[in-house]
Amino acid sequence: MTAILYIVIAVIVFGVLIFLHEFGHFFTAKLCGIKVNEFAVGMGPALFKFQKGETRYSLRALPIGGFTAMEGEDGENNDPRAFVNRPVWQRIIVLVAGAFMNILTGFVIILIIIMLTNPIPSTTVAQFADGATSSQTGLRAGDRILSIDGAAVHINMDITLGLITSNKGKVNMQVLRGGKVVDLPAVQFPMTDDGNGGKVMARDFVVYAQQKTPGRVISYAFYWTIAMVKLVWVTILQMFTGRYSVKDLSGPVGVTAAMGQAASQSPSMLFNVVAMIAVNLGVVNLFPLPALDGGRLLFVIIEGIRRKPISRKYEGYVHLIGFALLMTLMLFVTFNDIVRLIKR
Structure with missing residues (x-):
């Protein structure tokens, strides 16, 4: 049933x-x-x-x-x-x-x-996981992340996108620290399985939450949609670089299974x-x-x-x-x- x-x-x-x-x-x-x-x-x-x-x-x-x-x-x-x-x-x-x-x-x-959900996450680092490699290679609590490998960070999802689209184990970041823009070269992150036999960087910190306002909700939804658009393009481009293959694509059957899994959660x-x-x-x-x-x-x-x-x-x-x-x-x-x- x-x-x-x-x-x-x-x-x-x-x-x-x-x-x-x-x-x-x-x-x-x-x-x-x-x-x-x-x-x-x-x-x-x-x-x-x-x-x-x-x-x-x-x-x-x-x-x-x-x-x-x-x-x-x-x-x-x-x-x-x-x-x-x-x-x-x-x-x-x-x-x-x-x-x-x-x-x-x-x-x-x-x-x-x-x-309908909880407060909106910010792009400011709140705290790190135990043994976090990013904190050992330049990132600090209180840093507001501005960009990852040159790609602007507007919302929390941009941080995730910047990490999962790279498999180098390190990224160049730009942050706002104490009112000043600081460049952080080669910030390292732990690697985890991407589910397709490859590796992606995993986030080892959490960010502060921010209060919801009508303007902030609309802005966050807009940039979230843009992040999804970018994810589609990046995934397709990475098929040409060999990171993903046609076998990783999903059709109606796979999408139905994904919706079923999501609905069960x-x-x-x-x-x-x-x-x-x-x-x-x-x-x-x-x-x-x-x-x-x-x-x-x-x-x-x-x-x-x-x-x-x-x-x-x-x-x-x-x-x-x-x-x-x-x-x-x-x-x-x-x-x-x-x-x-x-x-x-």
Whole structure:
């Protein structure tokens, strides 16, 4: 029964995130005067559909995606309201809107989590664990951390991000100490297993809490969302450096398992995972890869620079091949997710 409940939760979460993503495309398309033929949540055969005006609305059987079918989206079209005939800036807005809605959803969830949880952690060191290596290599209690390896630290999560994205065992830090900015070269931290056979630095200190105010809550939620965006980019980039591999990716099965594990711990953990999934969907969709919104966006930007479009036929071939490769990757990732679950 528990497994079924987790699957139901996952289907609802994916359904809501897909709906919001497609609604971003739909709303901005309508706002820009683009003709929308169909707004669909899910893929495959339609379970429920109705027509309102020029647009058909449908709920489809497979909860693995959705689409906003716009007139003239995939080729030449003489209709002045076709997507392909609208100004470049309008098409850019429509293409970005889906990812924006996902990231905005992540921000709202994080905002709610912060409002309902304990005081906000600061970036000022309160005390160290016994035998902390960071305190022996330059860091002191009372230091407010300003940056790690050149990356600005705005919130507590930036500290964690700065440590887990490095496996060198030491980082360069900049802190505010006694009102003065101090550079701390080669601050060392203990190493711990990252769960993928590698090592990451672990924090060996805690920070002070700070009182919640409306401005501080909004600011913290904003920078937390930015930190999640950066984490997605860093993880993808580290796949190219060999630190992570395609085998470490998770698909719907793995994400469902992660949500189930989080739900078994606390509602807060579950919503934290959902926020991360929402931000992930938004960021990944903007990658300049064929078949993704980012791939289509790249073609539109090139058209804006060249003052003329790339051949629609060749663009269609690129997206078709990209979609096939994406589906192949999804099958591979899903297979790995199932293998990991069996081995547990």
